[in-house]
Amino acid sequence: MVKICCIGAGYVGGPTMAVIALKCPSVEVAVVDISVPRIAAWNSDQLPIYEPGLDGVVKQCRGKNLFFSTDVEKHVSEADIVFVSVNTPTKTRGLGAGKAADLTYWESAARMIADVSKSDKIVVEKSTVPVKTAEAIEKILTHNSKGIKFQILSNPEFLAEGTAISDLFNPDRVLIGGRETPEGQKAIQALKDVYAQWVPEDRILTTNLWSAELSKLAANAFLAQRISSVNAMSALCEATGANVKQVSFAVGTDTRIGPKFLNASVGFGGSCFQKDILNLVYICECNGLPEVAEYWKQVIKINDYQKNRFVNRVVASMFNTVSNKKIAILGFAFKKDTGDTRETPAIDVCKGLLGDKARLSIYDPQVTEDQIQRDLTMNKFDWDHPLHLQPMSPTTVKQVSVVWDAYEATKDAHGVCILTEWDEFKDLDFQRIYDNMQKPAFVFDGRNIIDVDKLREIGFIVYSIGKPLDPWLKDMPAVA
Numbered sequence: 001m002v003k004i005c006c007i008g009a010g011y012v013g014g015p016t017m018a019v020i021a022l023k024c025p026s027v028e029v030a031v032v033d034i035s036v037p038r039i040a041a042w043n044s045d046q047l048p049i050y051e052p053g054l055d056g057v058v059k060q061c062r063g064k065n066l067f068f069s070t071d072v073e074k075h076v077s078e079a080d081i082v083f084v085s086v087n088t089p090t091k092t093r094g095l096g097a098g099k100a101a102d103l104t105y106w107e108s109a110a111r112m113i114a115d116v117s118k119s120d121k122i123v124v125e126k127s128t129v130p131v132k133t134a135e136a137i138e139k140i141l142t143h144n145s146k147g148i149k150f151q152i153l154s155n156p157e158f159l160a161e162g163t164a165i166s167d168l169f170n171p172d173r174v175l176i177g178g179r180e181t182p183e184g185q186k187a188i189q190a191l192k193d194v195y196a197q198w199v200p201e202d203r204i205l206t207t208n209l210w211s212a213e214l215s216k217l218a219a220n221a222f223l224a225q226r227i228s229s230v231n232a233m234s235a236l237c238e239a240t241g242a243n244v245k246q247v248s249f250a251v252g253t254d255t256r257i258g259p260k261f262l263n264a265s266v267g268f269g270g271s272c273f274q275k276d277i278l279n280l281v282y283i284c285e286c287n288g289l290p291e292v293a294e295y296w297k298q299v300i301k302i303n304d305y306q307k308n309r310f311v312n313r314v315v316a317s318m319f320n321t322v323s324n325k326k327i328a329i330l331g332f333a334f335k336k337d338t339g340d341t342r343e344t345p346a347i348d349v350c351k352g353l354l355g356d357k358a359r360l361s362i363y364d365p366q367v368t369e370d371q372i373q374r375d376l377t378m379n380k381f382d383w384d385h386p387l388h389l390q391p392m393s394p395t396t397v398k399q400v401s402v403v404w405d406a407y408e409a410t411k412d413a414h415g416v417c418i419l420t421e422w423d424e425f426k427d428l429d430f431q432r433i434y435d436n437m438q439k440p441a442f443v444f445d446g447r448n449i450i451d452v453d454k455l456r457e458i459g460f461i462v463y464s465i466g467k468p469l470d471p472w473l474k475d476m477p478a479v480a
């Protein structure tokens with residue numbers, strides 16, 4: 001029986017290994033982590049992450065061929081294939097601070113693998129890492145290995161949160177990079193055999209190591225670039241009277257461009273787009289390519305601009321001050337169908353409004369008060385470390401209350417900001433909300449999910465990203 005161990009039981013390690021266990025009953029899969037509460041949650045009825053369909057998959061395999069454990073060393077030493085899916089945060093100090101990937105967790109995992117291994121192993125990079133990381137990992141493993149042979153593969157993950165299970169069941173492609181030696185090709189084949197149990201062969205791509213590592217960074221950069229492109233257009237739409245939904249539909253019907261990932265928004269969030277582009281920028285700079293670095297940096301600059309622009313629209317519309325005004329925030333997660341708040345645009349928007357002394361009442365169906373308070377007090381990039389190593393927030397933000405109902409959040413509010421596209425927000429009774437708000441009542445839709453005309457009929461002053469402006473907003477500066 002092939003034994004797989006995955007180091008890191010997070011958003012990637014948990015779901016990917018659960019699906020491998022489900023699709024490959026003859027493979028034994030152990031997912032290990034240094035975080036005791038996380039492993040306890042994986043072994044309970046309340047999984048540590050919210051992901052549609054995940055519960056069912058875990059329940060079918062847990063205790064049969066899928067195990068969650070904190071006994072990292074035991075499972076690593078017994079495994080034939082070791083996936084490493086640990087955090088790769090942005091460095092906050094020293095060389096490359098604010099851009100380069102911090103490989104501390106990766107390096108410590110690699111050293112531990114070298115220490116505890118007693119048999120040859122395939123080590124798979126599942127985390128997103130800088131190009132050439134495999135070379136560094138190879139050095140760590142072979143310098144400490146007591147004659148044991150390791151083959152390193154790069155097998156980046158392309159799942160998106162909220163759709164992880166369907167993405168894993170039916171991936172556009174699985175990418176496996178390895179050494180172009182007979183041993184490297186043998187290792188590629190061994191991993192290919194695992195995926196081939198459910199992924200059609202023509203969707204399993206094999207490349208050299210560096211192409212696989214770079215393709216992951218490139219794919220995220222291209223995806224984020226599409227969003228920044230449509231968001232840049234949204235600003236121009238507001239200035240000219242064009243409607244960004246109509247523009248992106250017209251543009252996306254060109255089969256060379258395609259319709260997906262062209263929704264204008266308050267900005268992209270999530271744990272990876274910004275981190276991976278910063279990493280790409282740093283790699284370009286290190287390789288003497290400042291023009292290429294500058295090109296990709298712009299994707300992040302537009303994303304920051306879009307978040308600022310949204311805050312400025314809110315403040316400018318409400319008589320240039322939100323001081324002591326209650327603003328309802330609907331949605332805090334970085335996208336719908338997840339409780340994940342890492343790099344969510346809601347953090348920047350809330351901080352911007354708090355900077356103007358607003359009082360915030362926040363509702364998100366999947367995010368807890370504790371998480372929101374931590375997010376609003378944590379320093380940039382601190383969130384991307386294992387939970388028990390993150391600083392605890394010593395204070396709470398007093399001007400923030402977190403409630404469990406959209407109607408409660410909007411009661412007596414002056415304005416409503418929609419920051420996550422949860423389906424339930426589309427079906428809210430906006431007449432009821434209007435009746436219970438201060439007047440004039442404002443709605444700022446950062447996700448373009450509401451029916452603007454209907455809300456204007458009710459009496460709201462409405463701003464919806466990239467849509468023709470309400471007469472109220474027309475003469476106000478987009479960026480104050």
Ligand SMILES: NC(=O)C1=CN([C@@H]2O[C@H](COP(=O)(O)OP(=O)(O)OC[C@H]3O[C@@H](n4cnc5c(N)ncnc54)[C@H](O)[C@@H]3O)[C@@H](O)[C@H]2O)C=CC1
Nearest residue numbers: 008009010011012033034035086087088105127128157386
């Ligand atoms: N979240 C996502 O949707 C995607 C993430 N990725 C990449 O996958 C990697 C992991 O991301 P997530 O799963 O989101 O992170 P995560 O923070 O949810 O999980 C990482 C886990 O690794 C554990 N860990 C860290 N060092 C360890 C060690 N030495 N031994 C044992 N466990 C250790 C942490 O306690 C944590 O539970 C990152 O490189 C990320 O860029 C790639 C594709 C999608």
Ligand SMILES: O=C(O)[C@H]1O[C@H](OP(=O)(O)OP(=O)(O)OC[C@H]2O[C@@H](n3ccc(=O)[nH]c3=O)[C@H](O)[C@@H]2O)[C@H](O)[C@@H](O)[C@@H]1O
Nearest residue numbers: 157158159160161227261262263265268269270272334335
């Ligand atoms: O490496 C990763 O971590 C993953 O990053 C993204 O997945 P994820 O961040 O989970 O979610 P996305 O659906 O890509 O959304 C990212 C952000 O972009 C925003 N977005 C997305 C699409 C769009 O048209 N407009 C838009 O503003 C979303 O609201 C969200 O804030 C990629 O889609 C995955 O392929 C990749 O594996």
